[in-house]
Amino acid sequence: MRIFKNAAICITAFLLFSASAGISETVVMDDSDVNKLTISEMSKPLVIAPEIYGHFAEHLGRCIYGGIWVGEESDIPNVKGIPKDVLEALRQLNIPVLRWPGGCFADEYHWKDGIGPKDQRPEIVNTHWGMVTEDNSFGTHEFMRLCELLDCEAYIAGNVGSGTPEEMMDWVEYLTFAGKSEMANLRRQNGRKEPWDVKYFGVGNENWGCGGNMTPEYYSDVYKRYQTYVKNYPGSRVKKIACGPNSWDTRWMEVLMRNCRGKMDAISLHYYIMTGGWGDKGSATEFGENDWFTLMDNALKVRDLLAAHIKIMDKYDPDNKVELYVDEWGAWWNRQPGSKPGFLYQQNTVRDAVSAGIFLNEFNRHCERVKMANIAQTVNVLQAMILTKGEQMILTPTYHVFEMFKHHQGGELMDTRLQTSAYGLDGKKLPALNVSASKTEDGIYITVCNLNHNSEEKVSIEIEGGDISDVSGRTLTADKINSCNTFRSPENVKPSPLEAEKVRGRTLTLELPSKSVSAFVVKQE
CATH class of the missing domain: 2.60.40.1180 (Golgi alpha-mannosidase II)
Structure with missing residues (x-):
């Protein structure tokens, strides 16, 4: 010292x-x-694992529809339905991993609704985010194509809250099995001959809240049941990710590490910052120096948050076999005036940029245990990289931070x-x-x-x-x-x-x- x-x-x-x-x-x-x-x-x-610079894209507001996806018939220039300007901007970030389809949406998403001919896919109601109807035109094939175009790893969040172990098992088989089976043949029927290389699979999302309002003891049993059916088919190795705690809930971390550590490759952690409370989070653009200072203080608290959870992980996993994924993080503000309720559209200022830099520095410094982080979210939602309006696109201050920090990926x-x-x-x-x-x-x-x-x-x-x-x-x-x-x-x-x-x-x-x-x-x- x-x-x-x-x-x-x-x-x-x-x-x-x-x-x-x-x-x-x-x-x-x-x-x-x-x-x-x-x-x-x-x-x-x-x-420093490149995946620390990961991203998160949920079926929420205009993140997918009108953001990442406009469809192949759109007048907006696109590459197989993905806007060209959005795609090129995201490519510049060297995105290492992209998490999808949620978020809270994941635990009400039934993946078979999003495969096959688009005119035969059922319409669904997004009950978590705005009660809007979605046509399922963006599903498994479209997401995996996006990952290929970005040259990034896919992180699939599976449905535990309203789904079944069989449904989860079928999805993994559909994605990763190269042999002959009902699911692999269905994939081929839908236009994909070879399996995809899916490295990350989340067994539920926020199961302490929107994913089922479970206790850690109950979820640990549910997790052990569901993860059994996340199979590693020949030539495939999927990392199983358990739903971890909400910010400072160290008891959730304690129970999961004690009960499930031998059956998971990683555990997640979610941490959002704001200047108010969940009822009034504060304005994204109308604020003074007190709010600036408060957000800097809240961003710096991520170092203590990581230390608290890593201490528990070290207790049960001294050999460092379980990785910590902060797979949702960022600044969360009141929605932009005039935007749709439930769409979580917000502006992005230099204050958000500095807070993002603090987070990324701390993830770097804790890289022995932190092996992935996914900012929420990629386009048009929360602390986004990109905002779109029709054919227009702008890069946010947070986008520039990620572009500046990308050279840390894989560094010592x-x-x-x-x-x-x-x-x-x-x-x-x-x-x-x-x-x-x-x-x-x-x-x-x-x-x-x-x-x-x-x-x-x-x-x-x-x-x-x-x-x-x-x-x-x-x-x-x-x-x-x-x-x-x-x-x-x-x-x-x-x-x-x-x-x-x-x-x-x-x-x-x-x-x-x-x-x-x-x-x-x-x-x-």
Whole structure:
């Protein structure tokens, strides 16, 4: 543990972030002219799983219909029913995995409704989200084609709440069996000769709530029954994912890890942040500095949330065989005025971008156990990457964060030791900076969030190894804390070049703008 000896500086908080093989530490200072960051290799190599940068697409609002899917007969330019501009934008993110069809929708979805000729598919009512009628034109084949076009893994969420073990077993067989059987032959009849490679299968979703309002004891028994029928057919290996807790429900995690740890490959965790409560979550665009500060505080709490659940997982699974998937996360606001109830359409500001950067940094830092995360959601819903309106499309500030952070995928986590100034408001204090770093093929990749909405932060960075030969990067910020991209002004918030103020040997100095997310790569001799 490093001790800073400076009588003129008052230490107000000391925070440790465990990564098991080493310790990344953040020291928050009351008075510091220059923030200091030291980066070195971990004592034990840890890889940042690409799947940490995963996404989530549910049959909710205009995420699927009017977002990801317009149909092959649409006047909107499309690739087999998927809008060309949406597809190309998502490709730029190097999406590693996409979760579908829900969410709450998954536990009322019967997959056989979404296969076969489209004019013969039954219409259904989406009872969770707006009571709208859906025609099932986007189903298993369309989703798997989307994953192929994005070159990403498929994460299927199975129906436990209203489905049967037989229905789940049939879906896995339909998807993954290469031999002759009723389900495999049905797949061929519907136009797909070879099976798909489905790596992830969720056994239910939010079964503590919309997926059946179960107790952890009851669900653990249900899980053990259903997962029995998620078969691994020849040439296929499906990871079984148990429904994990809602945010801070450590008891749910305790029961599932105790009862089911030998029968699951991973367990999920959901965590949404807001500035109000579930009845009034707060406005996505109309807010002041108190709401900004509150959201930063709530985003930072993800480190303690992860630590609490990982502690329980370590107790029952010391060999680290069960992976933690944060398969729903993000900022959740009141719906945009004028939008349809139940569609969860919201705008996306620079505040959301900074909070997303904090989440991704913390997922990186906990990568020994966190092997996947899926932001909610991909298009037109909650903290979306993309917003569409007819033929128009805009990229949100959160999209740009994912594009900036994508270079961490598959990188080797670096140990970061940060001495940061305090960011305060009304007597409360937070660390002004939040950071993670990884060793990649291109160099040392560093991402830093400046939570301070009022002032820039200067940071001095020392990197273990050779002298610095090159630094290049970008930063995302805006004039106002509620700046966003609109269909009239689609580029209000976008990245701009970030240049090092000074480079000397193994040390560089940067000026990080207020309310910003920055990403840069450092090359060494």
